[in-house]
Amino acid sequence: MINQLLSTDDFVIHISNEIAHQNGLLKLYKVDFDPDEFISSLKKFNMEVISSSDGLVSKVIEREKKDDLSQTTTNFDWHTDGLYYDRIPDYVILFCNHPGRGKTPTIFSDTRDVKRNLLDVSSWQTLKKLVLNYISKTGKVYQKPLLNKHPIGNQSVVQLGSRVYIGSQLDINLGNVPTCREINTAVQDLYQALDNNICLRHFWSKNDIVIFDNRTYLHARIAESIDRSRELLRLWIRTNNVEK
Numbered sequence: 540m541i542n543q544l545l546s547t548d549d550f551v552i553h554i555s556n557e558i559a560h561q562n563g564l565l566k567l568y569k570v571d572f573d574p575d576e577f578i579s580s581l582k583k584f585n586m587e588v589i590s591s592s593d594g595l596v597s598k599v600i601e602r603e604k605k606d607d608l609s610q611t612t613t614n615f616d617w618h619t620d621g622l623y624y625d626r627i628p629d630y631v632i633l634f635c636n637h638p639g640r641g642k643t644p645t646i647f648s649d650t651r652d653v654k655r656n657l658l659d660v661s662s663w664q665t666l667k668k669l670v671l672n673y674i675s676k677t678g679k680v681y682q683k684p685l686l687n688k689h690p691i692g693n694q695s696v697v698q699l700g701s702r703v704y705i706g707s708q709l710d711i712n713l714g715n716v717p718t719c720r721e722i723n724t725a726v727q728d729l730y731q732a733l734d735n736n737i738c739l740r741h742f743w744s745k746n747d748i749v750i751f752d753n754r755t756y757l758h759a760r761i762a763e764s765i766d767r768s769r770e771l772l773r774l775w776i777r778t779n780n781v782e783k
């Protein structure tokens with residue numbers, strides 16, 4: 540736990556030490572978080588904040604004009620952030636400016652557990668052959684493998700998006716291309732494994748922070764209805780000591 544007594548530099552040191560101990564998922568309460576100070580402090584420690592389409596600090600709130608699920612407060616299914624980057628953000632920080640009614644949690648699933656949680660063993664073999672086609676805000680499509688190796692530890696992790704279509708890799712032997720039914724079964728099995736393995740269901744209070752490894756964990760938002768007063772800030776971190 541951390542509080543206002545730490546300087547921003549000490550805060551950055553603390554979280555970069557803590558995150559490894561906590562398996563890449565860290566919750567902090569009652570943080571006096573100043574995004575601008577945080578961004579400049581990170582640079583001293585060989586890390587940086589990378590921007591999304593709305594700048595270095597994104598506000599996740601309900602907006603009138605929504606071309607992205609970050610601009611809503613209703614359900615947002617399992618996803619990896621920043622899939623349009625060649626190298627996706629290493630970590631994501633979510634900070635609660637206002638919990639709204641406090642009934643809309645963000646949930647997290649540890650994708651290192653997917654393989655052993657699949658009901659059908661052949662699903663894993665199929666998932667290995669699949670790619671995500673992520674449709675960006677501009678309509679451009681970015682292709683990514685669905686399974687990836689984490690650069691630290693080399694474990695298999697899953698990336699997903701809510702605005703994607705999934706299909707077979709094209710550079711495999713035609714005889715190995717999974718059938719449409721196999722793809723459908725494997726993806727259904729994957730979602731079931733994720734839904735059954737939620738490791739954190741975070742109901743927000745003001746000044747909470749959750750920091751998570753964007754490769755290890757998929758995250759999602761569960762909502763019963765729109766919440767116009769809920770407001771999170773989202774920052775994407777790149778650590779320059781992680782191999783690509």
Ligand SMILES: O=C(O)CCC(=O)C(=O)O
Binds near residue numbers: 609758
């Ligand atoms: O609102 C939330 O709970 C999560 C938001 C999110 O995942 C995003 O903006 O990428």
Ligand SMILES: [Fe+2]
Binds near residue numbers: 618619620758
């Ligand atoms: Fe997200």
